[in-house]
Amino acid sequence: MKEYEVYSSMRVPKNSKIIIRLDGRAFHKLASDLNLVKPYDENFYKIISKVCLDLFKEFSPLFVYTFSDEISLLLDNVPFDGRIEKIDSVIASFTAGSFVIHYGAEFKKPPAFDSRIIPISDGDILRYFRWRQDESWRNCVNSHGIYYLKNSYPDNEANDKIKGMKLNEIHEFLFQNGINLNDVETYKKRGIAVYRKYNKVEGFNKKENKNQTSYRSYVYTDWELPIFSEDFFKSIGVIE
Ligand SMILES: Nc1nc2c(ncn2[C@@H]2O[C@H](COP(=O)(O)OP(=O)(O)OP(=O)(O)O)[C@@H](O)[C@H]2O)c(=O)[nH]1
Numbered sequence: 258m259k260e261y262e263v264y265s266s267m268r269v270p271k272n273s274k275i276i277i278r279l280d281g282r283a284f285h286k287l288a289s290d291l292n293l294v295k296p297y298d299e300n301f302y303k304i305i306s307k308v309c310l311d312l313f314k315e316f317s318p319l320f321v322y323t324f325s326d327e328i329s330l331l332l333d334n335v336p337f338d339g340r341i342e343k344i345d346s347v348i349a350s351f352t353a354g355s356f357v358i359h360y361g362a363e364f365k366k367p368p369a370f371d372s373r374i375i376p377i378s379d380g381d382i383l384r385y386f387r388w389r390q391d392e393s394w395r396n397c398v399n400s401h402g403i404y405y406l407k408n409s410y411p412d413n414e415a416n417d418k419i420k421g422m423k424l425n426e427i428h429e430f431l432f433q434n435g436i437n438l439n440d441v442e443t444y445k446k447r448g449i450a451v452y453r454k455y456n457k458v459e460g461f462n463k464k465e466n467k468n469q470t471s472y473r474s475y476v477y478t479d480w481e482l483p484i485f486s487e488d489f490f491k492s493i494g495v496i497e
């Protein structure tokens with residue numbers, strides 16, 4: 258029967274870094290079931306950041322990035338011998354399990370995440386994360402926009418209105434209504450990342466009888482991300 262498992266031999270290209278992107282399934286519904294605060298639920302973001310930390314500890318990615326209900330992991334050590342079915346299914350179920358543990362809520366339905374694998378060359382890492390960070394910003398503008406439109410119009414009218422508006426028009430509309438998105442917390446605009454940071458440790462090497470500098474790493478959750486740039490990824494050792 259083994260020959261029927263026709264997808265089990267699919268593997269990611271050898272020696273390629275990969276990005277795994279997870280996305281919450283029907284989290285629009287989950288958000289309403291759990292009464293998540295609109296437009297941004299601080300507790301939900303805390304939970305997702307803990308999920309990112311669990312993923313970091315389990316799969317040792319170089320970088321994890323999240324906003325809304327999506328998480329991207331950049332991996333150079335590809336697990337499970339690169340087997341696509343195995344990577345997608347294990348990481349998606351691990352993510353859902355972690356989400357349930359940290360949320361500790363009574364869910365109406367078991368939460369799930371979908372998962373996709375993107376082979377990526379070093380030259381495209383910055384481009385990928387900029388793309389997702391731009392999406393985080395669009396999400397920030399849109400979700401604030403729809404929230405405030407729904408205060409003034411029935412839901413369907415508010416939805417129609419937002420569809421017809423450009424990003425800068427929503428920005429301007431919010432500004433006219435006293436909401437300056439520049440003042441919104443950084444993580445709502447730029448997302449959250451988990452990565453390794455290094456502490457400089459000055460010590461004394463007894464054997465060689467001299468002072469010595471070493472570096473100790475720790476896992477850091479960054480709620481104050483800059484706009485992604487080459488310098489940023491170089492400074493944290495993700496690109497050379
Ligand atoms: N109220 C609230 N909702 C949130 C928050 N973050 C994410 N969401 C919800 O999560 C949804 C994520 O969007 P999508 O991934 O496009 O939609 P989805 O319903 O998950 O559908 P699929 O991913 O296609 O299964 C948003 O539309 C919101 O409804 C939050 O902080 N507050």
Ligand SMILES: [Mg+2]
Nearest residue numbers: 280281282326
């Ligand atoms: Mg989703």
